[in-house]
Amino acid sequence: MPLLLTPPMAPPRAARSPCQACGVREHVLFASLGGEQLAQQPVRPGWTGPEQALLARGHRGRFVYTIRSGLVRLERVTARGDTRVVRLAGRGDLVGLEALLGLPHADDAVACTPVEACAIAVDEIERLASEVGSLRQDLMLRWQRSLDAASSWSAEMCTGPARRRLLKLLEMLLPHADADGTLWLPRRELMGAMLDIALETASRLVSQLRQEGVLEPLPRQAARVDGERLAHALAAADR
């Protein structure tokens, strides 16, 4: 049984690194677990590449995924037939929570960048939750974060003129920048799906921001962003 859908998440290349040594352990679901629970190694780490699906809408998953690195978008298709991104998930976030309730996924979850994620079986979580009461509290916190991310998305990404929306998107992507200061810059059509604008409009705005020095596009859907100028441009757009 594949952990992921199309294609299955690659099996771990090296020996599993123990959860105790996980780089994001403080931020993830099992932060509150003791050494003895973690020693049982309840998760399965793996990688997947851009445009690969982690979750498929309508499918009843048997795993939830902790994102260790990379960026994932959650999207759905409207009655009108066009796909709309409803939120992003990044380092430390948990996706596929519906699986814990036996519900089908409400959205597609698609990797934007190379993604390192840990698959955690629903059964496993239920077993651990019966041992460690605080785990349920942690789960609720995850749900709340997702809810807040979705609300923020609709309040900030769907509001005001197109230029402001694009600036807001950059502001949201900036904290997920690589160690070398580059961040993921979506293809123009995807920007359109995120901000509800035409891809040509997205292209024009990117060009405009490039000329202003806010943004420097790089090959392979990457860019360098000047945080200073971005903040300045946002302040100007918000008045």
Add this chain to the structure above:
Amino acid sequence: MPLLLTPPMAPPRAARSPCQACGVREHVLFASLGGEQLAQQPVRPGWTGPEQALLARGHRGRFVYTIRSGLVRLERVTARGDTRVVRLAGRGDLVGLEALLGLPHADDAVACTPVEACAIAVDEIERLASEVGSLRQDLMLRWQRSLDAASSWSAEMCTGPARRRLLKLLEMLLPHADADGTLWLPRRELMGAMLDIALETASRLVSQLRQEGVLEPLPRQAARVDGERLAHALAAADR
């Protein structure tokens, strides 16, 4: 200590009706509780009027609210300074879940119509949850529903031409219609905050739909909607 904020929710006028006899009991949080837990009467019913706040952003509440009747909107103020509605809550929905985590409310919750709600103390829920394991599962289900409502809102209400968005709003309000077939029709400015359009545009579209027989505005923010014609108009807008 007030159950609500400004002004406090009115105290129950009559003797409390027991939870066992609650009209929405099958749909609410305590659906799975047995008679003995409910006999302790853990909730406090009450009423509040239109434009009254149930929750205030930033405030750490000590209650969650089950909506027994009426409609509540959850809204927040963007960095730009305008208020945006992020979702609606109606009969059977639970608002203020963040309180269970000790977090401040992320949004204002404001009554759109007269609202009948039951305040449930956070302490009470925690006590009951330790007795009845399924309650935590129910809580997660509530969070998931809120998440789905927020995602649907951004996918459907923030997308496409203004006319389509208004039609989608009507479609969402239709199931909450009164027994006499009338439903709550927001003031034009509020339509703007929901759909991110100018209030004049909302007004023009309402007039247009009235002329098409889709909608008949009534006094006091009410309207009668022809479900048949609405569905037809939506189908035309979605092609």
Add this chain to the structure above:
DNA sequence: CGAGCCGTTGAGGGGATTCAAGCTCAGTGG
């Protein structure tokens, strides 16, 4: 009865879309 809020409608302008044409660039195969 005037004040103020809300809704409606008009006129004009601007921002975004649509349609369309070139462009770069990577991959392919002759």
Add this chain to the structure above:
DNA sequence: CCACTGAGCTTGAATCCCCTCAACGGCTCG
């Protein structure tokens, strides 16, 4: 080696939808 191809990006021109500014009418309430 290089034309060929197709996908993605950019830019232009025309159109249109929606916003802004404005005036006016109905209604409630002090």
